[in-house]
Structures are given as C-alpha cells and as structure tokens.
Amino acid sequence: QVQLVESGGGLVQAGGSLRLSCAASGIAFSIKNMGWYRQAPGKRRELVATITPTGRATNYADSVKGRFAVSRDNAKTTLYLQMNSLKPEDTAVYYCNSVLADSNDYWGQGTQVTVSS
Numbered sequence: 001q002v003q004l005v006e007s008g009g010g011l012v013q014a015g016g017s018l019r020l021s022c023a024a025s026g027i028a029f030s031i032k033n034m035g036w037y038r039q040a041p042g043k044r045r046e047l048v049a050t051i052t053p054t055g056r057a058t059n060y061a062d063s064v065k066g067r068f069a070v071s072r073d074n075a076k077t078t079l080y081l082q083m084n085s086l087k088p089e090d091t092a093v094y095y096c097n098s099v100l101a102d103s104n105d106y107w108g109q110g111t112q113v114t115v116s117s
Contacts, residue, residue, distance in 0.1 A: 002026040002106045004096055009111030016086050020111055022079040022096030030074040033099040036081045038092035039110075049081060050099050064090070086115045 008020040020036070031053050039045040048061045049070040058070050069082040079096045093110040101107070 004106070004108035006094060006096055006108050006111040009094060009113045011114045011116065012086055014087055014115055014117050016115070017082070017084045018086065018113060020081040020083065020094055020096075020113075022081075022108070024077045024079065024096070027098070029077040034070075034072060034079050034096060035099045035101075036068075036070060036079070037095045037097060038090075038113075039095070040089075040092040043092075045095070047099065051079070083113070086113075088115045088117045091115050 003025045005023045006020060008018060010018060012018055033050060033052055035047050035050040037045050037047050046061065048064050049068055050059045051057070051070045051072055055072050060068060067083065067085045071080045072078065081094065083090065091114050093112050095107055095110045097105065097107060
C-alpha cells in the first residue's frame with residue numbers, strides 16, 4: 001500500500017526558510033525519479049523540483065531555481081525540499097510523488113506552506 005506523508009510546512013515570513021520532508025512507503029522509492037509539486041488556491045498543481053534515483057541530477061522550475069534544493073535519502077525512503085528566500089507566491093500545499101504521477105494516482109495529504117509578506 002502506497003503511502004506518502006509530507007511534513008515540515010508552516011507559516012513563515014518572506015525571506016525565511018523551511019525544510020519539507022516526505023516519508024514514502026509501499027513504492028520502489030530508490031529507483032524512482034521523484035518530485036516535489038505544489039498547488040496554490042485556484043491553480044493547477046505544478047512540478048517544482050525533481051531528482052533522479054541516485055540524487056546526482058536535479059531540476060527546478062524557473063520560479064524556484066536558486067532558492068529551493070531537493071535531496072533524498074534512499075535508506076530512509078525520504079525526500080526533502082530545502083526552501084530558502086521564501087516569497088508570498090510560494091504559498092501552496094506541497095506534495096511529493098513520482099515524476100510520472102498524474103491525477104489518477106495516489107497522492108498524500110500534502111503540507112501547507114504559507115509565506116507572509
């Protein structure tokens with residue numbers, strides 16, 4: 001049974017930092033390209049960061065490049081997202097999943113990130 005449990009969100013002032021975690025189980029975590037997604041109110045879910053199975057390669061949406069860093073610990077089947085220099089437009093619910101996931105797949109409950117100006 002697949003489980004993705006995101007945590008680490010919260011309320012932070014603009015310019016602040018947060019570190020998100022995603023504990024995965026029931027999936028072949030260590031061989032999957034994983035990603036962090038976010039969905040702001042009234043907007044579609046967007047992919048903001050991806051990482052290859054070994055962690056050697058990462059990619060970021062232009063909107064977060066230089067501020068966010070994705071990493072993983074395959075031994076702990078956990079994905080991380082370090083978010084620095086946060087902006088109000090980063091406010092969203094953040095999710096982790098495989099980069100191949102679509103709306104028909106399982107999604108965790110997400111973790112809310114709110115950045116105040």
